[in-house]
Amino acid sequence: MASIKDVAAAAGVSVATVSRVLNGHPSVSAEARARVRGAVAELGYRPNAVARSLRTDQTHTLGLVISDVLNPYFTELARAVEEEARALGYSVIIGNADERPELQDHHVRNLLDRRIDGLLVSPTDGGSPLMLDAVRAGTPMVFVDRWIPGVDVPVVRADGRQAVRDLVAHLYRLGHRRLAIIAGPAATTTGSERVEAFRAALAEYGLLLPDAYIGQGDFQAESGRRVTEGFLDLPEPPEVVFAADNLMALGALDAVRARGLRVPDDLALAAFDDIPWFVHTDPPVTAIAQPTGELGRAAVRALVDRIEGRTPQSVTLPARLVVRRSCGEAAPAATPPTQSPSPVQRSTS
Amino acid sequence: MASIKDVAAAAGVSVATVSRVLNGHPSVSAEARARVRGAVAELGYRPNAVARSLRTDQTHTLGLVISDVLNPYFTELARAVEEEARALGYSVIIGNADERPELQDHHVRNLLDRRIDGLLVSPTDGGSPLMLDAVRAGTPMVFVDRWIPGVDVPVVRADGRQAVRDLVAHLYRLGHRRLAIIAGPAATTTGSERVEAFRAALAEYGLLLPDAYIGQGDFQAESGRRVTEGFLDLPEPPEVVFAADNLMALGALDAVRARGLRVPDDLALAAFDDIPWFVHTDPPVTAIAQPTGELGRAAVRALVDRIEGRTPQSVTLPARLVVRRSCGEAAPAATPPTQSPSPVQRSTS
DNA sequence: AAGCGGGATGTAATCGATTCCACGAGTTCC
DNA sequence: GGAACTCGTGGAATCGATTACATCCCGCTT
Known part of the structure; x- marks a missing residue:
């Protein structure tokens, strides 16, 4: 591969001049500049980024x-x-x-x-x-x-607190009282924050978040499945699970379906992080969208x-709530089947 | 940031010796090796990959x-x-x-x-x-x-020809005769090959692939939507669309839903490339999975x-066909609701 | 005892760029 | 006319590594 020396030789100038041309340094004669440009083109020369970085x-x-x-x-x-x-x-x-x-x-x-x-x-x-x-x-x-x-x-x-509050309001309005969360690893801020935001929002409605309703996940689908199964095995299973990311929501869907149950009738579902696929899942998933x-x-x-x-x-x-159908219908209004009427915000994707 | 010279100085040896220790060259005394190791640890030295690459x-x-x-x-x-x-x-x-x-x-x-x-x-x-x-x-x-x-x-x-043949067999068996494809850019091999494989497979059943049933997409969701709308506007719309990748299939789903139509009743759908979400879409999408x-x-x-x-x-x-429900039910057998009985291969994800 | 072999080590060249400094030629200004 | 500048240019140092080559030293063979 041609180096700056080859270019210098071909153009009949020194490497310093070639370098100056390449870096747009003003102090080069038009003639030298042209000769260097010619040599560069002819040799197909490209500066070595490794050498440049070293220097x-x-x-x-x-x-x-x-x-x-x-x-x-x-x-x-x-x-x-x-x-x-x-x-x-x-x-x-x-x-x-x-x-x-x-x-x-x-x-x-x-x-x-x-x-x-x-x-x-x-x-x-x-x-x-x-x-x-x-x-x-x-x-x-x-x-x-x-x-x-x-x-x-x-x-x-993104700050999801307001969106989580909106979500809880939405769930409360739909009649849900037993709400559970699939949390991310406590070592991550998003893992612990989302639980705290959820707990705080529940408190505003006088609801508690018992330990049994906090499942420990790891942001991967498999953990969502496992935790959801645990929830379903509880003597008093939750009515809603809120997954702290989209992959755990996918796992939760898997778990519900594997038992032959249905979302939202048997268990409602919401997720943090909105993705294009949530529009087309069965049912479309209510989610908190980050910018x-x-x-x-x-x-x-x-x-x-x-x-x-x-x-x-x-x-x-700020993150924002995107309401779809996975938590139940707010009111059977005359809207297109894809989207659900939402008091908060309507899905647009 | 410490360089090899600093290490050499700290260890009281030459840079050559440091380099030899770092690269596991045998000809270094145990004592020098230990001193270099010590200096490296003490200085938190890490070799500069840029310099190393240049040399x-x-x-x-x-x-x-x-x-x-x-x-x-x-x-x-x-x-x-x-x-x-x-x-x-x-x-x-x-x-x-x-x-x-x-x-x-x-x-x-x-x-x-x-x-x-x-x-x-x-x-x-x-x-x-x-x-x-x-x-x-x-x-x-x-x-x-x-x-x-x-x-x-x-x-x-991956060679998808056999899988495409399996797909067409599956579709034919379900009674579909008017099959369309959303193709990828003709400049890509996967764009043109998939059309050819599809055409060849149709030919085995005496079916033709008319130009009107070949939609030109670009492997992006938006093009899938556009092409599908075109298909639906035809005087004689196809019964099935086969999307040459998963994003165009997503677009096709969007288009069908936007018209208030349903998959597979109004239009059946299959896709090249299987992804985890296809299990949870409404309906689950029949796809050709690559390894x-x-x-x-x-x-x-x-x-x-x-x-x-x-x-x-x-x-x-080889790629393989994964049958789900987006092309219609083969037979209403007693199987779990997620999966459809398949003569070819059963979805396992 | 001289010579030889080989292990450990250091010196210095090298990779391909950038850039400081020096130098010569041409301008400008007094 | 000469000092002071500017401009274009080249020589050479430099970045941080690797590695060929030279050197030195030690022990063993003959």
């Missing part, structure tokens, strides 16, 4: 460590991140932690070794020493979706601000 | 350019690729082409600039000069899922073989 100590690359690529929420996030990064002149390397802390560490280490300019993380746990060291060492970092308390890193996330794309873009902007010496801002955006 | 001309990185991250098929593929690569000591950089040739070129160029060791591509089109040049220049490359005819690059893919994980792993093995000087093999694995 400049910049890779123009962002690392993104997400918890699970198979989760549509995270792929949508990843897509938005990549788009915004590209627009700002950065590439993105994605690491999939698969909800496993040791895999997360593997990717963080790998990305750090590659000297990425900054790191976007949605932590699967309370934070390994590795990540904390990186922060302390000054690696530009931003948390997306989940974060680690007590660490001085900007956080870009995923906006979150991804805001996170990139914050990280790039930090990298380029500006002051990054934490960002919190 | 060795190896990045231990694979590029993966996929057509669409939002398509669950490709995320599953990406996940398998990353896993296998990691097991073999490589990292993966994913580029999302979003079915747009110019974006694909952007990512190929970017990956090449980064001097990745090899490239895994699922081309969105017939192949840009850039990609063809890269092949000619000797960049190790393997095509996954889709490929470019006439280019000497190993291909790892996605196996494809991803085989592709990585082929690419790494090529990179490490062995001879890579093309691989073709």
Whole structure:
């Protein structure tokens, strides 16, 4: 592969001049510039990004460590991140932690070794020493979706509290009183926060969230199935389960169906994270939608601000409730069969 | 950040010795080895992958350019690729082409600039000069899922012909005679092949595939919707639509539902690519499942073989039909409600 | 005792870029 | 006319690793 030396030789100039042409440095004669351009085209020369990075100590690359690529929420996030990064002149390397802390560490280490300019993380746990060291060492970092308390890193996330309150209002109105939740890992902020928001919303209606109605999941479909089976085996099963993410909701659907029961008649279902498929499941699933794309873009902007010496801002955006049919019909009104009439907000996807 | 020089200084040896310890070179005394190890630990030293790559001309990185991250098929593929690569000591950089040739070129160029060791591509089109040049220049490359005819690059893919034949047999048995297809872009192999396989299978039953029953899609949901609407507006609409990928099937579902019609009564539906959600849609969707994980792993093995000087093999694995309820019930037998009795193969997911 | 072999180590070249500094030629200004 | 500048250019140092080659030392053979 042609190097800058070959170009210099072909153009009859020094490598310094070639470099100047390539980087748009003003102090090059029009004639030299033309000769270099010609040589570049002729040789099909492309600068070696590895060499350039070594010299400049910049890779123009962002690392993104997400918890699970198979989760549509995270792929949508990843897509938005990549788009915004590209627009700002950065590439993105994605690491999939698969909800496993040791895999997360593997990717963080790998990305750090590659000297990425900054790191976007949605932590699967309370934070390994590795990540904390990186922060302390000054690696530009931003948390997306989940974060680690007590660490001085900007956080870009959605606040679901109001939406959870709307959800509980919706459920209460439909007559449900025994409400259960499939929680995410307590080590994640999204895991514990969603339970607390749910509990607080229930309290407003004088309802309690007994321990038996808190199932411990891990954000994967299988755990949703397992927890739901546990709920159904209870002497007094809940009337509703609220899954803290879309994959556990999928597992819950599996479990209900495997018993020959039906949603919402035998058990109502709601989920955190809205995805396109929820419109077409049987029944369509009521969900809390995050502004995923906006979150991804805001996170990139914050990280790039930090990298380029500006002051990054934490960002919190509201999530919103999207009512469908998985919790029961509010009123048998004359609406299209896809959507349910909603006092709160109507599904539009 | 500490460099090899700092380690050398701290350990009281030369950088050459440090390098030898790091790379497991035998000719280092136990004592020097221990001192270097100590210095490495104390300084928290990590080798700079950028510098190492420049010198060795190896990045231990694979590029993966996929057509669409939002398509669950490709995320599953990406996940398998990353896993296998990691097991073999490589990292993966994913580029999302979003079915747009110019974006694909952007990512190929970017990956090449980064001097990745090899490239895994699922081309969105017939192949840009850039990609063809890269092949000619000797960049190790393997095509996954889709490929470019006439280019000497190993291909790892699924053969859906038998499964399509099984699907048509299934449809014929259910009494359907007017079958339509939502095709992918003709520039992609999967786009044209699936149409041909479908046409050939129809021919075995003496059925024709008229032009009006071939809708031109682009593997995105929106095109599935548009094409399906076109089908429904025909004087003689088809009884079945076969979507060439899962996203177009989602669009087709949208279109049918928007008209207040029902699957399979008003229009039956089948899709290429099976995904977990198809079990829970209303109705569950009959699909052709590819051995996605196996494809991803085989592709990585082929690419790494090529990179490490062995001879890579093309691989073709069979796809299989998974019958659910979206084409109608074969026979009202006493089976669980989730699954339909199938003469061919039963859904197990 | 001289010579040889081999293990441990260091010196320095190298990968492909960027960039500081020096130099020569041409301008401008007094 | 000469000092001071500007502009275009090239030489060479540098980033952080790897590795060929040279050197030194120790022990063994003949």
